Amino acid sequence: MKAAVLRAVGAPLTVEEVDLSGPGPNEVLIRVVASGVCHSDLHVMEGVLPYPLPTVLGHEAAGVVEDVGPGVSALRRGAHVVVAVVPSCGRCRLCLRGRPNLCTAIRGRPGVMADGTRRLRLPGGEEVNHFTMISSFAQFAVVHEAAAVPVREDIPLERACLLGCGLLTGWGAAVNRARVAPGSSCVVLGCGGVGLGIVQGCAVRQAEPIVAVDLWPQRLEVAARLGATHTLLAGQEDVPALVRQLTGGGADYVFDAVGSPQTAALALSCLGRGGTAVLVGVGQRDASLSVPITATVLNERAVLGCDYGSAWPQRDIALLADMYAAGRLKLDELVDRTYPLEGVNEALADLKEGRALRPVILPWGDS
Ligand SMILES: [Zn+2]
Ligand SMILES: [Zn+2]
CATH class of the missing domain: 3.40.50.720 (NAD(P)-binding Rossmann-like Domain)
Structure with missing residues (x-):
């Protein structure tokens, strides 16, 4: 598949052929339809947020479930999903107290999936780090099943992707935290x-x-x-x-x-x-x-x-999708431009310079 790889701080991303294996147990393979560009991506690229390299950035994603790994029961092939940046286990003390955004049960070290392994590989065999267990500046992504939140299928994924990070983080700060x-x-x-x-x-x-x-x-x-x-x-x-x-x-x-x-x-x-x-x-x-x-x-x-809008993604992303469908949440106003994967550096520059509010990458183009 094609993916945008960051090899060094300050360098532009390069779109190249990257191999993706999986999904492993409790993981799903997603065909990435849209990925918003967020300041965290920019922070890694600029070295403000140190992260192991090389990596495939991108984490504000929406797509379609292409395959499910062993043990996955709640998701089916073809389901539309928004990817939650903070997956939660639903069983730990913090989850049970209604603070799933603080759950650390499903969290690998920076660069790896929750089971400690990597799925991304360059043609020469070199492993590539996952960014926040998502890496969505790519045509496909493997994510933990708890991170794939089903959404209604009548809203466009190039808008729904914003519900995975930026919009949820902001909306939740006002509604959940404050x-x-x-x-x-x-x-x-x-x-x-x-x-x-x-x-x-x-x-x-x-x-x-x-x-x-x-x-x-x-x-x-x-x-x-x-x-x-x-x-x-x-x-x-x-x-x-x-x-x-x-x-x-x-x-x-x-x-x-x-x-x-x-x-x-x-x-x-x-x-x-x-x-x-x-x-x-x-x-x-x-x-x-x-x-x-x-x-x-x-x-x-x-x-x-307030981290990640103090959100419970399974509840809040579905709620925000309903509000968008009802015309009570505005997303169209936030996406001024979409870009092909090859335009990812332009998208990052447009975000940095304030030329775009929320650039959205379409790894498969407009189709
Ligand atoms: Zn983000
Ligand atoms: Zn938990």
Whole structure:
């Protein structure tokens, strides 16, 4: 099959012939129909997120089950699936307490599948690392059965793929983690795929106002179409002062979808009394945030981390697919362009430079 291989940090991906074996026990083989390009892919390529190389990037995927391995009972050939980035076992302490996104039972070391082996190989025999047990910048992918979430077949997979990572991460931060109450004032820092998911989650929960903040005016226009009531251009406007004005003293919830020390500190400075900062984005691994003790105590502020939208993928991806089908969740507005596999470097560059909100790779082309 064809796959886009990253051989060195900073180098472009190269589309080449890669062998994929499997599926093994409790795995499924998926024909990848669409794969969104996410900042995590970019972070690995740029070395911000260290990862064993060579690897096939791509993790925001949707496709059709082509084959099932031994022991797989809940999935059949031909089923449409969205791939969950964090598969959960359903049996451990965290799963049983309703926090399956924190489950570590089905997780290999970086680069390998859950059973510790690799399925990807170059023609010369060299093994290729799996990225987050998915590697979807390829025509096929082998994933754990718990990561393949069935979705209704009447929605296009080139939209449904966004439900596997960015959209779910953002929407879940507002709905699952913050549990935004109607009438809460919300601020969203960063309006890429994740931030726009947060905006939509806040809108579903009837937050008011919803203030979207970004460096790029074109992203703010989209945020406004997806439910933001106000938009602020970072770098040109005094964000904390305007947030205080719009929210009557500071926001109930501030979401940082960027994950830099600067945006996390900005999140704290936009909080009102009793406010909660939700840290969603991740950048440099050792980045840190200094929290003022007295102001946090006296104003009863909270800082929450939120991984993968605190999601239960089997429940939330199906729910979001239903909402999209009913016209209550917007995905079409997020995908401005699709690319063939050969266009993967252009797609990554477009994401980095803000020319595309969510580039989507179609490894088999438009057909
Ligand atoms: Zn992602
Ligand atoms: Zn578990």
